[in-house]
Amino acid sequence: MLDIAEELTRWVEQGRDFAVATVVAVGGSAPRLPGAALAVDSEGTAIGSVSGGCVEGAVYELCVQALLDGVTVLERFGYDDEDAFAVGLTCGGVIDILVTPVRAVSAGRQVYAAALAGAARGETTALARVTEGPAELLGRALLVRPDGSYEGRLGGHPELDRTAAGEARALLDAGRTATVVVGEDGSRCGRPLTLLVESSVPPPRMIVFGAIDFASALVRAGKFLGYHVTVCDARPVFATAARFPDADEVVVAWPHRYLESTRVDGRTVLCVLTHDAKFDVPLLERALRLPVAFVGAMGSRRTHETRNARLREVGVTELELARLHSPIGLDLGARTPEETALSIVAEVVASRRGGTGLPLTGTHTPIHHDVPADSHRPATRRIGSVA
Numbered sequence: 001m002l003d004i005a006e007e008l009t010r011w012v013e014q015g016r017d018f019a020v021a022t023v024v025a026v027g028g029s030a031p032r033l034p035g036a037a038l039a040v041d042s043e044g045t046a047i048g049s050v051s052g053g054c055v056e057g058a059v060y061e062l063c064v065q066a067l068l069d070g071v072t073v074l075e076r077f078g079y080d081d082e083d084a085f086a087v088g089l090t091c092g093g094v095i096d097i098l099v100t101p102v103r104a105v106s107a108g109r110q111v112y113a114a115a116l117a118g119a120a121r122g123e124t125t126a127l128a129r130v131t132e133g134p135a136e137l138l139g140r141a142l143l144v145r146p147d148g149s150y151e152g153r154l155g156g157h158p159e160l161d162r163t164a165a166g167e168a169r170a171l172l173d174a175g176r177t178a179t180v181v182v183g184e185d186g187s188r189c190g191r192p193l194t195l196l197v198e199s200s201v202p203p204p205r206m207i208v209f210g211a212i213d214f215a216s217a218l219v220r221a222g223k224f225l226g227y228h229v230t231v232c233d234a235r236p237v238f239a240t241a242a243r244f245p246d247a248d249e250v251v252v253a254w255p256h257r258y259l260e261s262t263r264v265d266g267r268t269v270l271c272v273l274t275h276d277a278k279f280d281v282p283l284l285e286r287a288l289r290l291p292v293a294f295v296g297a298m299g300s301r302r303t304h305e306t307r308n309a310r311l312r313e314v315g316v317t318e319l320e321l322a323r324l325h326s327p328i329g330l331d332l333g334a335r336t337p338e339e340t341a342l343s344i345v346a347e348v349v350a351s352r353r354g355g356t357g358l359p360l361t362g363t364h365t366p367i368h369h370d371v372p373a374d375s376h377r378p379a380t381r382r383i384g385s386v387a
Contacts, residue, residue, distance in 0.1 A: 001037035002127060002200045004048040005119035008039055012113045017042040017103040019063035023050050024074070024131040024196045025179060027094040035177040035198045042067055050097055051077070059097055066101040072139030073099050074131065098131050098196070100139040108141050111152035115143045119200035126172040128164050130154055132194035133184060144168040144197075159186025160193070168197045175201040175267065203228045204293070205264065208247075209255040209283060210273035211238035214298070217341035218271060219247045225345055227269065232258045234279070256282040264292050269348055271328065272297040281310050288320040294351050296328030296344065303327075330357045 001008065001020045011018050018041040023034050038048040038056065040063035050059055055077045062075060078094040102112050111127075118125040126144040130137045136155065142164050143151040150165040163186035171178055177198045183190025206222040208215045211233035222229040223246050230249040233239035239252045251258055255274060264270075270287050274280055275298055284307070287295045299307060304326045311321060329343035330350065350357045356365060 001035070001039070001048075002115065002119040002198045003035060004037055004039060005116045005200065007047045009113075009116045009120040011039075011041055012109075012116060015104065017067060017101070019066040019099055019101045021050055021059045021063055021097050021099045022129075022196070022198075023095055024098045024194075025096040032095070033177070034179065034196060038063070040064060040067070051095065055095075055097075059099070062097070062099045066099045067103070070101050070103060070106070072101065074138065075099065096131070098129070098139065100129075108139070108152065111141045111143050114151055115141070115200075118143075122202055124172065124201050126168040126197055126199045128154075128168040128195045128197045130193060131179065131196045133192070137193070142168065144172060146172060156193075157185040157190075160184065162186060164195055167195065171197045172199045172201070175199055204267035204269065205230065206269040206271065207232060207259070207262070207264075208271045208273060209233070209279070210275065210298075211235065211240075211243060211250075212273055212275075214337045214340050215273050216244055216246075217337035218273070218344055219244055221341040221345045222269075223248075225349070230262075233274070254282075255279050256286055259283060259286055259290075264290055266291055266293060268292040269294040270296070271344060273328075275299055275303070277307065277310060280307055281314060284311060284324065285314050285316055288316060288323050294325065294348050295323055296325035296347065298328050299326065301327065325351070 001022050008018070018039050020037050020039045023032050023036045026034060032050055036050050038046060038050045038059055040046045040060055046060055049056065058077070062073065066073065075097050076094065077097065102109055115125060115127040124146050128142040128144060130140045134156070140154045141152055142154055142161060144165050146169070148165060148169050150161065154160050154164055160182070163182050167180045167182060180195050180197060181192050182188070182195065184193045203226050206227035207230045208218055209232050211231055215231055219229050219231060228248050230251060231239060231244045231247045232251045232253060232255055234252065234254045236252045239250050241250050244250050270292055272280055272283060280297060284295070284297060297307065307326070308321060325347060328347065329340060330346045332339060332343040332346070334340040334343045347357065349355065
């Protein structure tokens with residue numbers, strides 16, 4: 001539900017009652033990942049999505065009912081060969097949806113409000129909710145901060161909150177949204193209780209080195225994918241906000257010096273478009289030794305071979321060179337800056353998600369690579385075959 005935090009925060013500020021339906025578990029070719037949410041307010045307004053359209057109508061009705069009776073429910077939507085186009089996922093997947101009313105009289109509204117407000121402000125925060133376990137605990141929420149402090153109470157055994165906060169903090173440190181199973185008494189061996197931990201972290205960074213026309217298109221593509229995009233170039237006449245109005249930052253500095261001074265992490269994408277050895281070599285020498293998600297460099301195949309030889313001369317190892325995506329981008333036959341940007345971000349997504357870059361037509365690989373087909377676990381409350 002933190003993916004629609006800005007809209008829900010406005011609802012909270014306006015004093016609206018609403019119900020939130022959240023994907024808590026998926027199996028097979030489900031269209032949305034855990035954490036995706038659809039919300040409905042007391043006037044019938046809906047925001048968000050849990051299935052890309054397959055079961056939105058049925059989930060909407062569950063939200064309306066939850067607002068009326070104030071009861072949290074867990075519902076499964078799956079595929080049935082005998083009635084493929086009834087309410088269900090015709091793509092063949094299975095999803096579990098937790099529907100939680102957040103009304104003015106709801107005990108947990110303050111926790112939800114604080115989590116939503118923090119996520120809307122871009123703060124690092126996690127929301128842990130009970131998705132499977134005793135009926136009286138279902139939907140209970142805990143807000144967890146990076147320092148391990150937490151707000152709210154799941155109920156049950158006193159140790160449960162501390163254990164849940166520890167598990168949530170570990171996922172928050174990794175920037176991950178996932179389910180965890182703990183004992184009902186906070187131990188590892190008690191009756192199992194499942195938590196969905198949603199992590200809200202600042203957007204990942206994309207740093208584009210080289211203020212060229214192709215960079216402008218890449219900035220727009222990076223923003224579309226949700227990156228915080230920085231353009232860096234040593235030439236002040238080219239590195240201007242006027243040339244890159246969509247960039248979050250435009251920095252005038254030697255690329256390698258900027259890279260040494262700025263913050264990067266395991267989600268950062270580095271795109272080197274400078275196409276000039278005096279920039280490329282010192283920059284890539286450093287970039288290939290950083291724990292970032294992706295390092296790519298533009299250039300012809302001849303440029304690539306020459307650049308690799310120069311990198312070897314300055315001590316870059318073969319193992320480090322193997323991390324370099326060069327020439328950057330997938331083979332789309334791109335010509336224009338926009339087409340080239342598309343080929344670059346397509347490779348970034350494929351690298352991030354484990355895709356092959358091949359057409360889906362004629363292949364037999366999974367469409368969604370994030371969730372193994374056998375990761376879906378049975379849910380325990382109000383589970384019905386609705387398709």
